[in-house]
Amino acid sequence: xxxxxxxxxxxxxSDSVAAHARDxxxxxxxxxxxxxxxxxxxxxxxxxxxxxxxxxxKANGFRLNLHRAGEWVALNAELGRLTNQGFxxxxxxGTSGMKARDGxxxxxxxxxxxxxxxxxxxxxxxxxxxxxxxxxxxxxKTNAPLAKGIASWGQExxxxxxxxxxxxxxxxxDARTDVFLGGPFLTIPAALTKWxxxxxxxxxxxxxxxxxxxxxxxxxxAKAAIVLDDSQLQLATDHFPLVAVYTVxxxxx
Numbered sequence: 001x002x003x004x005x006x007x008x009x010x011x012x013x014s015d016s017v018a019a020h021a022r023d024x025x026x027x028x029x030x031x032x033x034x035x036x037x038x039x040x041x042x043x044x045x046x047x048x049x050x051x052x053x054x055x056x057x058k059a060n061g062f063r064l065n066l067h068r069a070g071e072w073v074a075l076n077a078e079l080g081r082l083t084n085q086g087f088x089x090x091x092x093x094g095t096s097g098m099k100a101r102d103g104x105x106x107x108x109x110x111x112x113x114x115x116x117x118x119x120x121x122x123x124x125x126x127x128x129x130x131x132x133x134x135x136x137x138x139x140x141k142t143n144a145p146l147a148k149g150i151a152s153w154g155q156e157x158x159x160x161x162x163x164x165x166x167x168x169x170x171x172x173x174d175a176r177t178d179v180f181l182g183g184p185f186l187t188i189p190a191a192l193t194k195w196x197x198x199x200x201x202x203x204x205x206x207x208x209x210x211x212x213x214x215x216x217x218x219x220x221x222a223k224a225a226i227v228l229d230d231s232q233l234q235l236a237t238d239h240f241p242l243v244a245v246y247t248v249x250x251x252x253x
Contacts, residue, residue: 002119003223004246006211007036008127008167010198010239011053013043013070013100019236024052027241028060028074030233036243037079037117040127040167045070045106063113069094071111071127071168080115080123087111091149092131095139103138105131108146110153110166121251124157126150128168130179143172144181151183154214161251164214169239173206185212188244191222198227198240211244219249 009027011020031039044053044066057064057074065085066072075082089109112126128150130143150166158164170179174187175195187210189195198209213220224245233241 001247001249004117004120004123004248005034005036006125006165006167006244006246007031007039007241008209008211008244009039009041009241010169010209010237011041011043011049012237012239013046013049015236017048020048020052021055023235023237024049024056025059026233026235028056028062030228030241031062032060032076034243035076035079037076037115038073038113038123038125038165039076040073040125042072042127042129042169043070044072065111065113067109067111069106069109071109071129073111073113073125073127075113075115080117083114083116083122085113088126088153089146089149091145092141092143095135098138103132103135105135110150112153112157114157119250120163120248122162124162124164126153126164126166128166128170130169130171132171147181147183150180150185154184158214158216163217163220163248165211165244165246167211167242167244168209170208170210173208174210175207179210180212184215186215187212188222188225188246192225194225196225196227196242198242200230200235200238200240209239209242211242213246219251221247223247
């Protein structure tokens, strides 16, 4: 059965232009070298990161779908054929005139791509970014509308033999909370009952970055979840990238 490697890298919009360029080059370079089929991320909506991600994706042979809200997903063109892409939502409206430090945030939805992957068939991968506690408190909001949107999107994209995954910065600890709030997705840490910390800060014990498979995809099983800390991939962003390895039964001919 073939392995499918999917990687998530939460970026940091407040980093410098030079740091954005270095981080983008490092994550795309790693993804290409390690046979990652889909690379996803967040906070890519600003001018500096948009330029860096676009340039690095092209240089490493990835097809990039970057939404202005910040969520992005990129397909390794050597390992899959892009058939569709888009943005679902927003399921949570953005704020206006409010700075991030005060709880301001961009609209929240799902940037996604669908590709035909050899031996596996149709695969759709999305990227999401949950609200922080600060944003929820400031706007009297919850992440429930986004979780509901992810569930509906997964059901639509996962019809028949199609396979669906969603990655994201969930801004809550997957070891303590069902980050999909009852929705039909299972994170790879939960599937492996091992929650590696993904924050590169004093809170590094928390698993807030995840990759998750659609619960009805019977051909998919979790194999490994690898967190790339500073000893493996030193980045300026305050998150550690996560590489999810899934084993997928070949599509019936």
